[in-house]
Amino acid sequence: MMLVAKETSWQRQLSDLITDPAELLSILNLSPGDYPVPDDILATFPLKVPRAFVSRMRPGDPLDPLLRQVLPIMEEGDDTPGFTIDPLSEADFNPQAGILHKYQGRILVLAAPHCAIHCRYCFRRHFPYDENIPGRAHWEESLKWLADRPDIREVIYSGGDPLAANDRHLAWLTKRISEIPHIRRLRIHTRTPVVIPARVNESLLTWLNDCQLQKVMVVHINHAQEIDAEVAQALQKLRNANVTLLNQSVLLKGINDNVDALEALSESLSAAGVLPYYLHMLDRVQGVAHFNVSDDRAFALMDKLKARLPGFLVPSLVREEPGETSKTRLI
Numbered sequence: 241m242m243l244v245a246k247e248t249s250w251q252r253q254l255s256d257l258i259t260d261p262a263e264l265l266s267i268l269n270l271s272p273g274d275y276p277v278p279d280d281i282l283a284t285f286p287l288k289v290p291r292a293f294v295s296r297m298r299p300g301d302p303l304d305p306l307l308r309q310v311l312p313i314m315e316e317g318d319d320t321p322g323f324t325i326d327p328l329s330e331a332d333f334n335p336q337a338g339i340l341h342k343y344q345g346r347i348l349v350l351a352a353p354h355c356a357i358h359c360r361y362c363f364r365r366h367f368p369y370d371e372n373i374p375g376r377a378h379w380e381e382s383l384k385w386l387a388d389r390p391d392i393r394e395v396i397y398s399g400g401d402p403l404a405a406n407d408r409h410l411a412w413l414t415k416r417i418s419e420i421p422h423i424r425r426l427r428i429h430t431r432t433p434v435v436i437p438a439r440v441n442e443s444l445l446t447w448l449n450d451c452q453l454q455k456v457m458v459v460h461i462n463h464a465q466e467i468d469a470e471v472a473q474a475l476q477k478l479r480n481a482n483v484t485l486l487n488q489s490v491l492l493k494g495i496n497d498n499v500d501a502l503e504a505l506s507e508s509l510s511a512a513g514v515l516p517y518y519l520h521m522l523d524r525v526q527g528v529a530h531f532n533v534s535d536d537r538a539f540a541l542m543d544k545l546k547a548r549l550p551g552f553l554v555p556s557l558v559r560e561e562p563g564e565t566s567k568t569r570l571i
């Protein structure tokens with residue numbers, strides 16, 4: 241019974257997201273009239289944020305680093321040269337519906353078309369998800385394709401956010417993937433345990449525990465304030481299920497582009513048993529230029545961060561270059 245109750249809980253949270261900027265602003269004691277939101281942008285990439293994430297925002301602070309990640313602002317309408325619709329040319333790497341093959345030995349499986357949150361800086365904000373929602377028959381085809389590719393050792397669940405999918409589907413897919421002899425590792429790139437920690441429930445932990453592949457989860461936390469007690473507890477449960485936890489962040493102007501914020505993030509991750517993995521330079525997608533941090537500034541920040549932290553708490557500064565078969569490490 242317990243299991244059923246928890247199951248409804250994250251799904252209920254997912255169906256009760258805040259999508260109205262006025263509601264979000266009012267909850268935070270901010271006056272909606274002061275923060276105009278462009279209608280056309282709301283129509284193409286709506287506001288979407290779980291209440292559990294909003295509960296970690298500071299009321300009355302329009303510059304709150306969590307609020308800034310989700311609130312659409314007028315600057316998203318700016319057309320900045322060099323910021324395009326598909327900056328990573330992902331449309332070129334789509335061999336099967338639901339699969340992206342852009343890294344050697346690794347395959348990205350688009351396990352769910354949507355996310356529990358809309359991050360305003362997202363590089364997939366213009367991705368044609370609708371053409372990438374395969375049904376069972378399609379998955380069978382993709383599994384066959386995978387079985388014929390002995391060079392692929394790692395399957396990466398991506399999306400959207402793979403943990404926005406239900407556990408019945410994920411348990412089925414994971415079992416089928418585990419049966420392919422050349423697959424050694426399962427990696428899950430997800431933000432859901434951070435934005436809705438109740439997602440880490442018994443049914444998720446059951447299929448993770450049942451999976452005999454090496455398991456790695458890359459969570460996606462940009463600011464220390466995102467980790468509250470409930471998130472820390474969810475992360476602990478994942479570690480107990482033998483999941484190695486790594487974090488990737490995006491370097492975002494006005495959110496984490498100062499050395500104190502980056503240091504606090506690494507320390508909080510470490511306390512939660514998560515190792516900082518990547519710090520991404522922003523992908524140059526249309527509508528996100530206001531988050532951009534210059535290379536020089538990023539390098540200077542990394543120098544200061546290295547002076548303050550042990551090496552294992554310093555993430556690699558990376559950039560995704562179109563057409564490259566791996567990320568480019570800048571530092």
Ligand SMILES: *Cc1c(COP(=O)(O)O)cnc(C)c1O
Nearest residue numbers: 343346348396398429488566567
């Ligand atoms: C970079 C990246 C990968 C693969 O890169 P690694 O260098 O193998 O970690 C997979 N998924 C996502 C979402 C990424 O950003």
Ligand code: SF4
Nearest residue numbers: 355358359362400431
């Ligand atoms: S969770 Fe990831 S994929 Fe989803 S909107 Fe945020 S950055 Fe984009």
